[in-house]
Amino acid sequence: MAYVNGTLVLAGTxxxxxxxAPPRLAAELESADIVxxxxxxxxxxxxxxxxxxxxxxxxxxxxxxxxxxTPELVEALAGGARVxxxxxxxxxxxxxxxxxxxxxxVEKNIKxxxxxxxxxVLTALALSGLPVDRFCFEGFLPRKAGERLGRLREVxxxxxxxxxxxxxxRLDDTLAAMAEVFGAERRAAVCRELTKTYEEVKRGGLGExxxxxxxGVRGEITVVVEGAPEAGPGELDAAELVRRVRVREEAGERRxxxxxxxxxxxxxxxxxxxxxxxxxxxxDRPAPADGKGLS
Numbered sequence: 001m002a003y004v005n006g007t008l009v010l011a012g013t014x015x016x017x018x019x020x021a022p023p024r025l026a027a028e029l030e031s032a033d034i035v036x037x038x039x040x041x042x043x044x045x046x047x048x049x050x051x052x053x054x055x056x057x058x059x060x061x062x063x064x065x066x067x068x069x070t071p072e073l074v075e076a077l078a079g080g081a082r083v084x085x086x087x088x089x090x091x092x093x094x095x096x097x098x099x100x101x102x103x104x105x106v107e108k109n110i111k112x113x114x115x116x117x118x119x120x121v122l123t124a125l126a127l128s129g130l131p132v133d134r135f136c137f138e139g140f141l142p143r144k145a146g147e148r149l150g151r152l153r154e155v156x157x158x159x160x161x162x163x164x165x166x167x168x169x170r171l172d173d174t175l176a177a178m179a180e181v182f183g184a185e186r187r188a189a190v191c192r193e194l195t196k197t198y199e200e201v202k203r204g205g206l207g208e209x210x211x212x213x214x215x216g217v218r219g220e221i222t223v224v225v226e227g228a229p230e231a232g233p234g235e236l237d238a239a240e241l242v243r244r245v246r247v248r249e250e251a252g253e254r255r256x257x258x259x260x261x262x263x264x265x266x267x268x269x270x271x272x273x274x275x276x277x278x279x280x281x282x283x284d285r286p287a288p289a290d291g292k293g294l295s
Contacts (some may be wrong), residue, residue: 008105012117015089016195018049024115026052032084034076036061038097042088061097070100075108090120095139095165120194121163124222127201128189129230135161141174151250159227166221175210181247182206187226193219200294236266238276245277
């Protein structure tokens, strides 16, 4: 495939310790025709720490101007420019600006390459102590409580390890929602300030972690959650069967389909799951005010 002359470089930047900067980063920043930065002030601090002097034009490229600035950068790339894209930390386009520019460059047959760098996702996975052979990255959850619960219910039965980013002021609500949907005993790890001076990894059940976070947590946060267990026949108690049915119902499934799906997952007859749901419904029903029907 013959590319046009320009090149887009996605340059990974340190997630904490500036000493983790990849060796090629300094060379790319110095030689770029254009450096597009999520925050030009943070770029300035980075270049000063690296002893780098950018020769090309520096422009801002963040969520608020990404759509408007992308055509300008694509035009420069089509004209032969070497554009280096950096975000505040980690790899551009991974829960950061960059996807629109990459997609537009690919459409115009412009070469896209990368300077690999530190990754909060992979670092947190490695430190979590949870299975890492299969995982999925879910990025940031929605801010609104109802939408957040809905997103969590979509992956309630996901068996791969889950990785999330979260803001510190929303961490307690997010962990509480995870405990509600995934179960309070589901193992997780909250990774805080990775590679920085006050790095901390807090491991435990989601219920325990939610209680810990209620007092307030500071810093950059990555949450790693164990995937749903693959239970064999008869290993799930009635309460867990009912919880799984409710999660599916709240995600939009009809009860009949939810019961059938949970039964299939658990390797149980549908009637057994149905009976558990009915029993739970009867248990939740308030007793008659006059006491009739009580034994």
